[in-house]
Amino acid sequence: MADVNLRNRWETNSHLRGLVDNSFDEGHYETAIMTLDQLRASGFNPWPPHLRQLIYISLQTTDESRGKDGLDTPTINSSPSKIVKQQLKISLNPIPPRAVVNARRLLMAYLHTSAPSLLSRALPRRKSPMFATGQNEGDSPFARRAAYILQFRDCWELLCTDLTSRQSAVPPTPGIKPRTRNHSQRIGYDKLDASCAEANVPQVITENAWPLLEWLVSLFEHDESMSTPIARHSPLLADQLLDNDGKAHLEAPVSIIMHCLKQNQLQRQRVAGRLLSLLVNLTIITELDLNALAVVIYTRVPSSIQLSQLLSQIGHSTTIQALKFRIGLCQMLIGGQGPTIVGNVPKPQPRIRPRPAKPIGRQESQPERSSILKPSILSASEVLRLLRLPTPEKPSHDPSFTPLWCPDDQDSDWTEAISENIPQIIRDVFEQQGTEASMYQRLLESQVIGWRRARNAPSYSRKSNTETE
Numbered sequence: 001m002a003d004v005n006l007r008n009r010w011e012t013n014s015h016l017r018g019l020v021d022n023s024f025d026e027g028h029y030e031t032a033i034m035t036l037d038q039l040r041a042s043g044f045n046p047w048p049p050h051l052r053q054l055i056y057i058s059l060q061t062t063d064e065s066r067g068k069d070g071l072d073t074p075t076i077n078s079s080p081s082k083i084v085k086q087q088l089k090i091s092l093n094p095i096p097p098r099a100v101v102n103a104r105r106l107l108m109a110y111l112h113t114s115a116p117s118l119l120s121r122a123l124p125r126r127k128s129p130m131f132a133t134g135q136n137e138g139d140s141p142f143a144r145r146a147a148y149i150l151q152f153r154d155c156w157e158l159l160c161t162d163l164t165s166r167q168s169a170v171p172p173t174p175g176i177k178p179r180t181r182n183h184s185q186r187i188g189y190d191k192l193d194a195s196c197a198e199a200n201v202p203q204v205i206t207e208n209a210w211p212l213l214e215w216l217v218s219l220f221e222h223d224e225s226m227s228t229p230i231a232r233h234s235p236l237l238a239d240q241l242l243d244n245d246g247k248a249h250l251e252a253p254v255s256i257i258m259h260c261l262k263q264n265q266l267q268r269q270r271v272a273g274r275l276l277s278l279l280v281n282l283t284i285i286t287e288l289d290l291n292a293l294a295v296v297i298y299t300r301v302p303s304s305i306q307l308s309q310l311l312s313q314i315g316h317s318t319t320i321q322a323l324k325f326r327i328g329l330c331q332m333l334i335g336g337q338g339p340t341i342v343g344n345v346p347k348p349q350p351r352i353r354p355r356p357a358k359p360i361g362r363q364e365s366q367p368e369r370s371s372i373l374k375p376s377i378l379s380a381s382e383v384l385r386l387l388r389l390p391t392p393e394k395p396s397h398d399p400s401f402t403p404l405w406c407p408d409d410q411d412s413d414w415t416e417a418i419s420e421n422i423p424q425i426i427r428d429v430f431e432q433q434g435t436e437a438s439m440y441q442r443l444l445e446s447q448v449i450g451w452r453r454a455r456n457a458p459s460y461s462r463k464s465n466t467e468t469e
Helices: 002-008 014-025 029-039 048-058 080-091 097-110 116-122 141-151 163-169 178-198 207-225 235-241 251-261 266-282 290-300 304-313 320-335 380-388 412-430 435-455 458-468
Strands: none
Touching (some): 014 029, 014 048, 029 048, 029 097, 048 207, 097 207, 207 235, 251 290, 290 320, 304 320, 320 380, 380 412, 412 435
16 A cells, blocks of 8 residues: 555645646746656656656757747737637747756656656557556647657657657547547558658657657666566566567667667767667567577678677676577677577467456566576587688678677586687687687687686585585
8 A cells, every 4th residue: 555655646646736737838848847856756756647748848859940930920910710820830839948958857867766667657558558548638738749649659659750740740630539539540640650651751760859769778777677687677668569469569679779870979879789788688588589689680780890889788788688699699690690599498479368467566677487588508519519610701790709708507518618629629710810810819718718717716616516415
């Protein structure tokens, strides 16, 4: 009961909501944002409609020169139709840039005071939500425009869409029941998407959506950090990728990763590695396949430089899924073909399961035991096979050797390999390849020495003796 009261503490306070709503409705955006910031605390959870309004504001432009031309002030002699038309133009006029910046800052600040599961309630999602959405959003034009966010299929559509143009293209249909209206609007959105695709309009990330992408990735990372270390993943990210039938939709996030790699700004490039790490760790659930993700990334990355950049960005991750993903990419680089990641347990086919009843204040970060896979690693025989392979002839990717630390898995074949087989194979492969190859030879030989020392460490010896006894 305490969790329920904490969750609804602010949401049931109509007076506080009214203060913010009135400021938004009257166009005092900075005052409304300042009020929300003053109320921001661990004991006050933001109301989902207010979060959607902040998201809507954050997607607006910060260019003061845009949207100000062509807005004539109606005079006393103006006709009623002209007055209504001018009011509509004013209602669609861009929000002040300072309010846009403050909204983006407040969204990031909420990550430090509110749980990710509470913040995610403002986002559209492919899975049906466990609670009602779109209720009591407000009757003002601004509130209705912010509630429009719920019509999207997932959060990725927010990044590639100009909200103002889409709302102008699909006018509201009064007199229709809510469910029918939502369905008719969804059809209109799909037609608009099709027309944009026919016009070859790139729809990956609009310039105004980069701060929101940063917020979304940070939200999923925070959610992932709250999960158990043995099954590190973000359930909230899964809600954005999996529909009610368990089908995974990876096209949008993979396209975002590729688009981030093409950017000149280093911060935007790093978002690609952060999002990829989230996807890789999420493959621990049964509905997502690590092999398929590795093949998609390998085929979509245009150059070996960008692929090396991705590998370096996810190199700090210590999860088993990240290790297996890096090994899978190295298999493709060395072998020149799509791999089957050795040691990956076959996944059962996803099926519709009844959702168990859970309390409102449930911990989103706790994974379901039946949906988590037992991790495994690459065998020593596969490592030896890869070392013996010749240099691939694929021109788009150069072979790259990255240090891959073998977990302490008590593999007798691996112990023999690092003592005898691997050093000899390294000499046979690299000695006749020239100066550049000798550099890789020295790196690999030093890496093997490190593996030997790890095997001969006292902690390893004590562990082996204990298991033998």
